[in-house]
Amino acid sequence: MKNRQLGSTQVKVAEIGLGCMGMSEFYGSTDVNESIVTLHHALRLGVNFFDTADMYGMGANEELLAKAFKGQWDKVILATKFGIVRDPGLPQGRTVNGRPEYVKTACDASLKRLGVDVIDLYYLHRMDPNVPIEETVGAMADLVKEGKVRYLGLSEINADTLEKAHRVHPISALQSEYSLWYREPEKAVIPLCEKLRISFVAYSPLGRGFLTNKINALSDLEENDYRRRIPRFQDKNFNINHHLVEKLNEMAIEKKCTPGQLSLAWILAKSSIIIPIPGTKRRSYLEENVTASQIQLSLQDMERLDSLFTPEAVSGARYPEAMMQFVGDR
Structure with missing residues (x-):
């Protein structure tokens, strides 16, 4: 496995x-042992960068990593997040909290669940619209001074907000959705990350599994799979997007790889500051x-993929409408 530098740090x-x-949580049934x-x-394969959050499984995901990596934390670069608060009593079942006092409470809770003394990379999961980003990042910077966190990250914010945050304390990573079928960050966020030497961590780089060509109908997903609620997986949007994936699959066959591998290779070739974090269980x-990581793409390959997955070609929103309010990269 090749390495990439985390922001302007010396961490690989x-x-x-x-x-x-x-x-x-979220993608159907789970199996702790597997x-x-x-x-x-x-x-064993050389992966050392693992991504979690306090809201995944209501803390259960952090506890899972604590169990798996006990005694092996020296081999791991751990990233976790705070800021999304789960509450069944709220209209969308969640809200965001970026208040300085909550920053410290959330960090202490994550440290306890993980069973570690310090978090390598600590993200603000979503920006709180009621709290200036400078205040939230200022409180996060205090965690660095206290030795509870090594590096700071932000998730799903726009370029202007990133610049404001970076002036308060160096931001090492910005995490946002990015893939062949969601390319909005290319406009301003990724260029700014390149300028400021901030890693761009791409989540859902396989389009939540759609780009693997292993989902041929909505019925392929379990009843409790969150993706059933995502517009891009529904009705006519599914058919339009699946046609694109069929074209992707044709190219993958030519390249002697899978469409998922081709999708990841495209991201890696886009910029040396991008680090995709495909999820799997x-x-x-x-x-x-x-x-x-072993696949090499030519300039012609990249142009072909760029022209196939234009923003206009992909059908449907990336989140249900009610959830778009929590996304701030636009």
Whole structure:
């Protein structure tokens, strides 16, 4: 596994990390034992960059990583997040909290669940519209001074907000959705990250699994799979997007790889500051994803993929309308 530098730090992380969310929630049934074996296998394959959040499984995902990596934390670069508060009593079942006092409370809770003394990379999961970003990041900077956090990150924010935050304390990573079928960050966020030497961590780089060509109908997803609610997976949007993936699959056959691997190779070739973190809870998919690091794409390959997955060609929103209020990269 090749490495990439984390922001302007001296830390080297695997150029393909592992998103752990689905091991605890959102993508259908879970299997703790298989997840732990998958996490251990990731280490053997050279993956050292693992992504979680306090809201994944209501803390269960952090506890899962604590169990899997106990005694092995020296091999791991751990990223977790705070800021999304789950509450069944709220209209959308959640809200955001970026108040300085909550920053410290959330960090202490994550440290306890993880069973560690320090978090390598601590993200604000979503910006609180009622709290200036300078105040939230200022409180996060205090965590660095206290030795509870090494580096700071932000998630799903726009370029202007990133600049404001970076003036308060160096931001090492910005995490946002990015893939062939969601390319909005290319306009302003990724260029700014390149300018400021901030890693861009791409979540859902496989389009929540759609770009793997392994989802041929909505019925392929379990009843409790969150993706059933996403517009891009529904009705006519599904058919339009699946046609694009069929074209992607044709190109993958030519390149002697899978469409998922081709999608990840495209991201890696886009910029050296981008680190995709495809999520999986199975060893077989993990191995497939990691192997994408070996695929080389020509300029013609990149142009072909760019022209196939234009923003206009992809159909449907990336989140249900009610959830778009929590996304701030626009």
